[in-house]
Amino acid sequence: MDFVQRKTEDSVVDHFLKEAAEKEIPLVWDRYEGSLPQCGFCETGLNCRDCLQGPCISHPFRDQNKMGVCGKDKDILAVHSFVRLVVQGVLGYLDQLTDFAKSVEAKEGSPKRKQEADKILKEIQSVLGNGNTDVLKRFPKTLIDGWKATGIYPDGIARNLFKVSQKLDGGVGSIEENLLWAFKGALVGCAAQMLQERLKVAVFGDTAPTNTEVNLGVLPKDIPVVLLYGHFSPLLKQKIADVAKGKKVKVMGVCTDPFVGPYNFPPVTNYGSQEIPLMTGAVDLIVTGDQCVNPSLAGLAKIWKTEVIPAEVLNRGDLGSFAKKIVEKAQEAFRSRGEVSRDIPNTKESAVMGFSAKDIDVNKVAKAVADGKIKGIALLAGCNNVKLTQDHEIVSIAGELLKKDVFCVSEGCASVGLAKFGLLNPKKRDVSCGKGLLALLSSLGRNVPAVVDLGSCENSGVTDFLLSLASAGKAPIKECPMVACFPEANRTKAVARAAWTVAMGIPTYFWPFLPVTGSQKTMDALGKFCEEKFGAGLHVITQKMESKEKVDLLLKSLTKNI
Amino acid sequence: MKVIKVDPEKCTQCHTCDLWCGIEIGSTSKEIHSAIHEKPQPVPRVYVEGNNFPLHCRHCEVAPCIDACPNGTMRRDPQTGLVYVYEPTCIACWMCVMVCPFGIIAPSPLIHVAVKCDRCRNMEYPICVDVCPTKALILEEREEGATWYGYAPKRSF
Numbered sequence: 001m002d003f004v005q006r007k008t009e010d011s012v013v014d015h016f017l018k019e020a021a022e023k024e025i026p027l028v029w030d031r032y033e034g035s036l037p038q039c040g041f042c043e044t045g046l047n048c049r050d051c052l053q054g055p056c057i058s059h060p061f062r063d064q065n066k067m068g069v070c071g072k073d074k075d076i077l078a079v080h081s082f083v084r085l086v087v088q089g090v091l092g093y094l095d096q097l098t099d100f101a102k103s104v105e106a107k108e109g110s111p112k113r114k115q116e117a118d119k120i121l122k123e124i125q126s127v128l129g130n131g132n133t134d135v136l137k138r139f140p141k142t143l144i145d146g147w148k149a150t151g152i153y154p155d156g157i158a159r160n161l162f163k164v165s166q167k168l169d170g171g172v173g174s175i176e177e178n179l180l181w182a183f184k185g186a187l188v189g190c191a192a193q194m195l196q197e198r199l200k201v202a203v204f205g206d207t208a209p210t211n212t213e214v215n216l217g218v219l220p221k222d223i224p225v226v227l228l229y230g231h232f233s234p235l236l237k238q239k240i241a242d243v244a245k246g247k248k249v250k251v252m253g254v255c256t257d258p259f260v261g262p263y264n265f266p267p268v269t270n271y272g273s274q275e276i277p278l279m280t281g282a283v284d285l286i287v288t289g290d291q292c293v294n295p296s297l298a299g300l301a302k303i304w305k306t307e308v309i310p311a312e313v314l315n316r317g318d319l320g321s322f323a324k325k326i327v328e329k330a331q332e333a334f335r336s337r338g339e340v341s342r343d344i345p346n347t348k349e350s351a352v353m354g355f356s357a358k359d360i361d362v363n364k365v366a367k368a369v370a371d372g373k374i375k376g377i378a379l380l381a382g383c384n385n386v387k388l389t390q391d392h393e394i395v396s397i398a399g400e401l402l403k404k405d406v407f408c409v410s411e412g413c414a415s416v417g418l419a420k421f422g423l424l425n426p427k428k429r430d431v432s433c434g435k436g437l438l439a440l441l442s443s444l445g446r447n448v449p450a451v452v453d454l455g456s457c458e459n460s461g462v463t464d465f466l467l468s469l470a471s472a473g474k475a476p477i478k479e480c481p482m483v484a485c486f487p488e489a490n491r492t493k494a495v496a497r498a499a500w501t502v503a504m505g506i507p508t509y510f511w512p513f514l515p516v517t518g519s520q521k522t523m524d525a526l527g528k529f530c531e532e533k534f535g536a537g538l539h540v541i542t543q544k545m546e547s548k549e550k551v552d553l554l555l556k557s558l559t560k561n562i
Numbered sequence: 563m564k565v566i567k568v569d570p571e572k573c574t575q576c577h578t579c580d581l582w583c584g585i586e587i588g589s590t591s592k593e594i595h596s597a598i599h600e601k602p603q604p605v606p607r608v609y610v611e612g613n614n615f616p617l618h619c620r621h622c623e624v625a626p627c628i629d630a631c632p633n634g635t636m637r638r639d640p641q642t643g644l645v646y647v648y649e650p651t652c653i654a655c656w657m658c659v660m661v662c663p664f665g666i667i668a669p670s671p672l673i674h675v676a677v678k679c680d681r682c683r684n685m686e687y688p689i690c691v692d693v694c695p696t697k698a699l700i701l702e703e704r705e706e707g708a709t710w711y712g713y714a715p716k717r718s719f
Contacts, residue, residue, distance in 0.1 A: 513595070
């Protein structure tokens with residue numbers, strides 16, 4: 001692995017990087033450089049520490065050391081490191097779902113559509129209990145039949161996930177068998193995400209595309225600020241916003257779902273630079289979940305006298321009083337942090353975010369694809385990865401795709417990255433899109449930006465969009481010119497996400513490469529075998545590529561699909 | 563003369579040194595993801611084989627490999643004192659492999675020459691020392707003509 005010469009594309013972050021260097025404050029980039037070279041065995045997936053006889057490696061250059069103690073060879077080790085990532089990612093989605101469902105069950109909020117919420121809760125309970133995954137029945141029949149034929153149609157979270165996790169323990173399953181179990185697990189994650197979206201709509205009502213602003217400039221100077229980091233129960237977020245509203249406290253988000261009706265939490269920054277908001281001195285209190293939150297925040301926050309409160313703790317008590325405590329603490333902190341200077345850059349960008357599938361007329365999209373007005377559809381997802389210049393890959397890839405008339409949808413932190421560079425600003429769409437795409441976007445509405453954000457990773461906007469597209473196009477998803485791209489992937493959730501995208505028949509490209517490169521057979525299985533089974537592969541690319549080459553690759557994959 | 567000093571207390575047997583030696587010195591592609599799949603497999607010059615001690619060539623003062631080599635292929639660099647294989651003249655007789663007291667010379671399956679650690683004599687810094695995560699390997703000056711139990715060996719050339 002190399003040093004990353006340019007840390008970030010975001011000029012605001014760059015400004016604070018210089019300050020951090022002067023004050024010798026270690027940030028994520030410094031910690032990454034300090035850990036180089038990273039373990040080559042872990043990087044290529046040739047390691048295992050799933051038992052106490054290990055840790056084991058498969059040494060690529062030593063004959064006496066080709067297998068783990070229990071006999072896992074390099075192929076199994078590599079496929080297991082993929083399974084491990086998927087399992088952890090799926091558990092992330094399930095954690096989000098149970099968090100939310102538990103607080104709704106405990107009557108912490110009053111759902112807008114009580115009956116619907118109760119119905120979904122029941123469904124969630126049965127998913128967790130006896131194994132009902134009815135929500136997946138919304139997929140086209142051909143897809144479901146295909147999944148059943150390969151054996152990856154899930155039949156319950158408990159049963160499937162326990163089984164997938166035990167694949168790591170041993171057994172004599174082949175690479176393909178292991179891989180299919182990983183996909184089965186991933187589909188459970190897909191079901192969890194869909195259920196969470198539905199419960200969210202039932203509890204908070206329908207979402208609509210919302211005008212918001214992103215980047216550090218959104219931080220206010222003269223009122224207390226609470227930042228919500230990562231994922232935790234949306235009901236707690238709503239409660240915090242409820243209390244804050246009456247008390248002139250501003251609530252904003254980082255790596256969290258920005259829309260919890262009726263509130264929206266402007267995204268201050270995205271994953272890669274999540275430590276930077278602290279450096280402005282304008283953050284009075286941080287509330288964190290576990291997912292997507294860097295543990296470094298706790299230490300860094302002390303420098304600017306900011307308190308960090310974890311939301312996911314034992315014996316938290318009821319949400320209402322917890323939220324009240326948070327807002328009171330923020331007000332107190334604002335008063336006592338007077339001596340900390342507030343250096344807020346005035347860079348911000350307006351964006352329209354939070355589309356859901358129903359806000360886009362899929363018939364028009366399907367028609368534009370059929371008529372050849374646009375080259376295809378690209379899904380952009382993933383956060384930031386310190387191994388790549390922050391935001392550079394995703395912004396340049398999206399920019400090129402738009403110019404080449406590819407309809408781009410994005411989700412999660414990818415959207416925030418794109419929003420920072422104006423790609424989610426409808427006023428700027430004219431300059432960034434090709435003619436065919438521009439015609440489609442204008443027919444979809446005046447408020448539709450160049451890249452359409454389909455919600456955070458707590459929403460299944462992308463999946464729902466694909467479902468309605470498939471029913472509009474009357475063709476299986478795998479025959480549509482579609483490609484998914486994770487240009488700066490990072491979390492295990494993204495791996496699970498990529499796995500179920502492949503299972504739907506959408507070719508998926510993943511950067512940086514997954515830790516499976518130690519085994520040619522596993523890489524082939526992810527590519528060729530998946531192509532046979534699902535009509536699309538998960539492509540692991542090890543050679544260095546400029547973003548232009550990556551775009552060519554994506555475009556090639558689009559044309560191949562027609 | 564600078565040699566690699568090993569601190570067994572710090573070595574965790576993580577095999578990072580021999581992995582990177584295989585990539586940087588042994589492979590033709592010099593890049594991890596391709597080197598792994600190269601056939602025949604690259605030969606690392608350092609051996610991590612238990613007892614927390616990565617074995618390198620010690621560049622012995624009295625070097626049996628130099629003495630045993632029938633045609634002067636095994637040589638000592640007069641400037642640095644490092645022992646290396648002059649590949650064009652190696653006849654693959656494996657005498658050096660037999661006599662090395664540390665077992666660090668290996669027959670190369672690819673080009674039929676003896677391969678051994680030359681302490682990366684053409685590089686600024688040995689790769690194993692560079693990558694060792696615990697700093698168990700360090701580059702240190704060895705005194706010229708150092709004695710061993712009061713016996714000053716005569717250097718073989």
